[in-house]
Amino acid sequence: MLSHKQTERLLAVSRYYYQDNLSQIEIAKKMNLSRPTVAKSLQLARDTGIVTVQINDPFTDGAKLQQALKEKYHLKDVVIAQQVNHDEAGIRDHLGAVAADYLDTIVTTGMTIGLNWGHTMLAVAQHLHASQAQDVQLVQLKGSLTNSAETNYSAEITQQFNHAFHTQARLLPLPLVFDDAQVKAAALHDPFIQRVVQTGYQADIALFTVGTTRNDALLFRSGYLTADQITTLQRDAVGDILSHYITASGEIADPQLDQRTVALPLSHLGTQKYAVLIAGGEPKLRAIHAALLGKYANVLIVDQAVAKQLLKL
Structure with missing residues (x-):
């Protein structure tokens, strides 16, 4: 019978070999x-x-897994990325490749695509192919991190989408969060801003992901939120969609914060012909589930492991 220590070693070796795809030599060096x-x-x-x-x-x-997810969440389409390991960066890269391939199948001439920013969207942008569709419009669906040292990869994402779709994206030149809801409302009355926002409302395709409420979440590091606000969100929310924080059932977690947030309202998300949620990795499981419960997506692009766990929730 194996001792506890022997079992732990076998588990570690097995995970490195089968989940992380390390060679036996690499495992030997790693574990001495x-x-x-x-x-x-x-x-x-x-x-x-x-x-x-x-x-x-x-x-x-x-195919059975895809069909089961379609039926459970009433989705029009599900795409499952091949699972190679449980590394978050690796999962994002595979999701990005699959999402880029999926875009090739749905983008047609004259469509408008609404864009999010962040690590997952960067992965999609890096795998884009030159589109044959003509007169495609691109528009940002939310404001940016204007007062933060953190990068959201917005410039890189926009540049690569512009190149792939032979166009120039309409940018939303506003901070992601205003200090005052009335100031935000006044900014949105600007005619130029209104045209950008209206374009976002009319998008045929919305590409978005979900965030977590972990301490390292990008929005938590951005400086927009106080320590108390972060603590409250970590208690009440499971993650965010387009920076709208949601509860486990998919409802807005902090209405006051939401009124100050510059992003396509969740009430308008899911109404697009293709509302494409691209997300994976176990830390995002609860947020993905909540987003699907809220019916904010009609297309899901996800990794195998999370796809299976979603059916158990």
């Missing part, structure tokens, strides 16, 4: 073991049932 010890550990993990091998036919199981 010999390569033969790593090989024996992998075999022992198989022999003791710690690791089991299951072959999933993507033409049956994948």
Whole structure:
């Protein structure tokens, strides 16, 4: 019978090998073991049932998973990115590639695409292909981090979308959060701003993700929120959509903060022909579930692991 220490070592070796795709030599260096010890550990993990091998036919199981998610959340389309590991950056990259391929299938001449910013959208932008569609419009769906040292990759994302779709995006040159709701309302009355906002309302495609309420969340690091506000959001919210913080059931978590936030209202999200939620990784599971409960998306692009967990919620 294996000791607790032996079991922990087998688990660690197995995760590095099967989930993170490290070679036996890389694992040996990482764990300060010999390569033969790593090989024996992998075999022992198989022999003791710690690791089991299951072959999933993507033409049956994948299709069933997609259909189950469509039915559960009343979605028009579900795309599941292949799971290579549980590294958040790796998951984002695969989601970005899948989302870029999906855009090729839905963007047609004369469409308007609404854009979000952040790490996930950057991954999409980096995988875009030159589109054959003509007269495509791009528009930002929310304000920017104007008073923060943090980068939201907005410039890089816009540049790459402009290049792929042979156009110039309409920017929303306002801060993401105003100190006062009345000041925000006054800014939105500007004729130029109104035209940009109206274009966002009329978008055929909305591309967006969800954020978390972890301490390292971009908006928490931006300086827009006080420590007390962050604590309250971490208690009441599961994440954000276009910087609108939502509860576990998909409702606005802080109405007063929401009135000061410059972004397409959630009441207008989900009405687009394609409201595409692109998100994955276990830390975003609850926020993805809440966004789907709120019916803010009609298309979901997600990784395999989260797709399976969503069905269990």
